[in-house]
Amino acid sequence: MKPLFPYSCRAGAAACALGAALCGCADVSMAPYQRPDAPAKAAFSAKEAAPVSASDTIRPDWWKEFLDPYLDRLVAQAIEGNIDLRILAARSRVAQAQIGEARAGALPTLDAGAGASFEKVTGQKFSQTFNLGTQVNWDIDIWGKFEKGVQAQQAGFQASEADWRAGYLSMVADVSSAYFQILQLDEQSARQQQALERGRQILATYEAMHAAGLLPNTRVLQQRAEINRLTSDLLELRRARDLAANALATLLGRPAGELTVPPGRLQQTVQLPPVPAGLPSQLLERRPDIVAAEYRVLEAYNLVGQAKLAQLPSISLTGRGGSASFALTDLLKTFTVGLMPSINLPMFDPGVKARIKTSEAQTKVAEEQYRRTVIGAFEEVENALVNLDAHRKQRAELEQQVAQLEVVARQFAGQLREGVVSQLDVFESERSLLAAQLALLANHQQLLSDTVTLYKALGGGWPAVQVGAAQR
Template sequence: MMMPIAHRRSLRQITYALGPLVLSGCINMPSVQLPSFDTGAALQSREALLAGQPALSGSRAPADWWQLFNDSTLSSLESELNLNLDLQSALLRIEESRAQLGLVDAPRRPTLSASSGYSRSAISENSPTHRLGAPTEGQDMWSLGLQANWELDLWGHLRHLSEAAQAELKAAYYGRHALEVSVAADVARNYLLLRGVQAQTSLIEQNLQVARDLVRMADSRERNGIATRFDAAAARADVAGLKARLVQLNHQGDALMNALALLLGKPPRELDERLARASLPLMPSRLPIGVPSELARQRPDILQAEARLQAAVENIGAAKADFYPRISLTGGLGVQAFNLSDLGSWGSRNYSVGPTIYLPIFEGGRLRSQLALSKAHQRHAAVAYQQTVLRAWHEVDDALGTYASELKRHEQLELAVEQNEIALRVAQRSYQQGSESFTSVLVARRNLLASQGALSDCATASALAVVSLYRALGGGWSAQWHEEIVSARQA
């Protein structure tokens, strides 16, 4: 028995604003106790977040969401996702599933085969047939014929197997697109991390120049007897620390470029020239995130889990139908003669036609065990579906929260940088006038460097929050692909 249409539609309508999850209406589907979620607080929180963040909108999330960053290099990298070896493997798994569907569908159709043969034989002089008068001389035998067979599938065993294979094919398609969503997000994430590291590198280089100027100032004041050796030593130590940090950042940048090359199926260092230092992309001014009711359609992993659940239900139907008799119609038509020249004569014809019935009587518990196994697989698939939907809900909520918090943190860090710049200017002026020690200058400069670094990290984290948000929303998934999967199933 197929999963009822209304039930399949209800699976797709599980949304971000989940009410009680209900999985029912299948063939004797075991009762699965799924929790009810209090969605009132979640919806109020989401609406408040949308109201407080002008960039967020309820319009449909774009498939090519990375273009919101308006970064040509990022868009160029995303256009090469087909080079990813994991995605190529996913395409091969689709081909395997399509071939498996062909194998499962084949027994549902009549089969026709042809045969021909020649043999020369003789019987023993001591055989009973010879004693009854059969000659012992060798004789030729020529045969030519057609055989046909068709299983009627009255109880739907083959149909259920076919439906299960079709569902597995759908799952393979959805799995490929789920992987594409993940790879696209990984490319964007590594790219933004690289730009963040490069921004930190530029910041360290700027501060390194300031630190060297402080070394020269401290040396000059020491030579003139205005400052002690401590000031010069402290300034040089500061320069060494910045250089060490620069070495670390350069290594991180190289590792991220290699990670991007691996994601795009390229050898190490091939992308280095394309990924030359550039600024971190600006935050998108508008982030369309869709509406909660579209979440189940936006995430191919949810659709994949649904397809696997449907396949598990169909396998239960196949296991139940296996308890009933199988009836096949068989037939044969051919010719047989001792001489090749006689094959065309009417008297050489032979034929057979009739039903064949297979009825399992004792299988040693195999059929019951197979049914129990199919039911266990169905329960596991139901829990996996529930887990996928629940995880999607949490990922979207966490991503929205992270995005909002990073924007607030960015505002405060901008204020901190502004105040630390003022503090450094005051400390430097006071040191030059002799009213403050060199220690106050170092403290002020280190505070400024720390706040600048935190602001740069926050800018990167804000961009990464956008990536996480669209990954959680299934960014990259398109309704056109859904039609492609439906068409592939029908074909």
């Protein structure tokens, strides 16, 4: 009989030759990563001013442009306590831990165990056996399959960090908008209270005129109904203010009802910051949601590469060592060691081909989601610029309207003393002036919200990120 060892060598050589042949048949080629094609713009529609540099356009702490220290404190509290932001941070830590999990797949594993067996058979002596064993398994990452998995997890981690930045930006925008709404409601309530007090004065005048037979009762009833309307509107404003304060408390990570925002006047407290026009579309590269979407494309790209490399033969080494003895004191006197290399040929596994197709299909989904994010970003920026432009023009008209109605109200008040106009004319002029002042207040709040929306749409001052630059 021929020795067994040479036969084993010939079988191993044949297996290696077969593996090499299969490597040549497997398609594992991957084109270098490229950012997916997406709609692009050279500049946005607003062209009133020359383009400016990204660093000069939006500061990272852009909310300080409103020159309101109380808003600055609210944002600082929200950064510390916002629950949604904490959830995103926790997800980022999970993604970071998954990188280590992917790296661990390429490392050897060690198992160790010990045991004992005790047996008593009728008519025979009591027997006992002790054993000790260890086993080391190592799947050798010859082709870089595990490394591709690590790269995919790293891209997923970067996407989760960009998600946190996007959540941070949305949170700051929501805090700012909620605070502006509260101040607007405060100022509306103050003006509504003044109108209510003036309405009660009017009612007293009407009641006196009716008692003197100078005014019909229907006019008195109409004024009472007007007071009912003003009171109802004032209650509604206070209700909306309480709800806005509850929403702001939630954004700060505090129980609703425990936040007390001091009353203020929006137009006197919050300044309108100058927003440069002609903003370059390259600022969209700073948007965290676009960065996150592209990192997910890169993650899918690396998963395709890992799936393709899984077609190649894999080599694993298994080392075993152990000892067995009838006496515990003799357990370590003898020790056996063995090494068993093996090769796995996954080309015959239909699941490998199926995984490649699935990964490629998922890459297409990630690419289309990236394009959707980009096209949505263009819409958000354009809408913010359109709103800002329209509301600025409306503000100029409203300021002229208020100025003209203030002149009319002053003139009517003087003419009333001279008996030229009636009290009803004065009341109507005051009502028109109040409506115009409230419209100007609402316009101020709209301009502030439009500015917040624009800052958010342009990335909120986050630095630009070159996705995949380190992996090319």
